[in-house]
Amino acid sequence: MVCGYAGWSFGRPGCAGGDGMRAADLWRLSIRRLVRNRRKSGLAVLAVAIGVASFFLISAVGSGVYVLAEEELSRLGIDGLSLRLEGEETALDPGYAQKLAREVPGVWHAMPFRLEYGSSKLLYEATDTVLWQVGSGMVETMDLTLLHGRGIDAADIAAQKRVAVVDAEYAFSAYRRSNIVGKSVRLLVNGHWDDYEIVGVIASQTATLNAIAGSKIGTFVYLPYTAGGRAVDQIAIRCREDADSAAVAQAVEQYMTRTAPTDGTYIAENITGYLERVKGIVGLIRLLTTAIGSISLVVAAVGVMNGMLAGLDERRREIGILLSVGAIPVDLVRSMxxxxxxxxxxGGMIGAVFGLSAASCVCLVLSLPLTAGAGDLAAALVLSTVCGLLCGVIPAAKAAKTDPAKVLRQE
Structure with a gap:
């Protein structure tokens, strides 16, 4: 004896066909229910689509900001080691830069420098400026990209020349071009305004970070440390790629203590470690934005679950009939x-497409790298499937507990 209801075939003890509804019947039943309640189904799909699109958009923008900030931090040219003397007398002999590069294993380049904050004027453009008072070899030691002209060399140091190297973004803001070699920039150094001839232009290091931070970092300008009139207090050290920076730092400290004894303490700080901490903070911000985006997805999932729970009351008669003519509770669970x-x-498919499109437009406007791709689309679909399973558990369990006799008697 084959048992059925409205074209659906079931199997149970005493009925032909095995246990429960066939897979094809489950699919047809579920799809017809969705079509019959197309208004509620459409609203549920829309809610999920909005949730997935919001999650996708916020995550993509957060990832773009993270990747861009990481690239910009790597381009600042302040990785490696920084040697300083801790104590009352903080001045360092700049001659030790060459000695370190020559005699300490693992040191590739070394350069004396002093870092100060001041102001600069390029034509009518005045801005807060980070003044790098450097020695020769700034391009190699700080891994800078030279676009035009040259860097600060030994002749500039020896002659105490008032020359400077600026970045391309600063040059373009005043002259609408990057090559301004031969022009002059006014710098406020040690409380005095002086004109410095521009001898080189490097790729911009802080343009994007200034945009993110609200122009709080300032532009970078490089000049000979002898032109500043003050002694250097640090030595920048660039390690070889195959060297352990921690071991090199220890070797530098031991070398300086042995060859240049002083009452103070030599400290070689790993600046790369500081940058990694900053990148870690940016990464946490990225995770926070992703978590915020997931809230919209959770809200959409809860909405779908509530809609299905509310729909159970409308399906009580149908569920009772299905159970009475051969369906088993597992069939209802599978169907729900x-x-x-x-x-x-x-909803996930629609939301992923719209989210990717919106993320592409936002990243294009904000000049952010778009990190989303096919993998993210696949992840969105998997996440939607998991969400669907979780949302359907409670309604399915409630439907499976329905007593067909009680339902039919009430109906």
Missing amino acids: LLESVLLCLM
């Missing part, structure tokens, strides 16, 4: 889970 997955999957 399938409906929930279909709703969330359709």
Whole structure:
């Protein structure tokens, strides 16, 4: 004896066909329910689509900011080691830069420098400026990209020349071009304004970070440390790629203590470690934005679950009839889970497409790298499927507990 209801075939003890509804019947039943309640289904799909699109957009923008900030931090040219003397007398002999590069294993380049904050004027453009008073070899030691002209050399140091190297963004802001070699820039150094001839232009290091931070970092300008009139207090050290920076730092400290005894203490700080900490903070911000984006997805999932729970009252008669003519509780569980997955999957597909499109437009406007791709689309679909399963668990469990005799008696 084959048992059925409205074209659906079931199997149970005493009925032909095995246990429960066939897979094809489960799919047809779930799809027809969604079509019959197309208004509620459409609203559920829309809610999931908005949630997935919001999650996708916020995550993509957060990832773009993270990647861009990481690239900009790597381009600042302040990685490696920084040697300083801790004590009352903080001045360092600049001659030790060459000695370190020559005699300490693992040191590739070394350069004396002093870092101060001041102001600069290029034509009518005045801005807060980070003044790098450096020695020769600034391009190699700080891994800078020279676009035009040259860097600060030994002749500039020896002659105490008032020359400077600026970045391309600063040059373009005043002259609408990057090559301004031969022009002059006024610098406020040690409380005095002086004109410095521009001998080189490097790739911009802080343009994007200034945009993110609200122009709080300032532009970088490089000049000979002898032109500043003050002694250097640090030595920048660039390690070889195959060297252990911690071991090199220890070797530098031991070398300086042995060859240049003083009452103070030599400290070789690993600046790369500081940059990694900053990158870690940016990474935490990225995770925070992703978490914020996931809230919209959770809200959409809860909405789908509430809609399915509310729809159970409307389906009580149908559920009672299905159970009375041969359906088993597992059939109802499978059917409800399938409906929930279909709703969330359709919403996830639509939301992923719109989210990717919106993320592309936002990243294009903000000049951010778009990190989302096919993998993110696949992840969105998997996440939607998981969401659908989780949303359908409670309604499915409630439907499976329905007493057909009680329902039919009430109906």
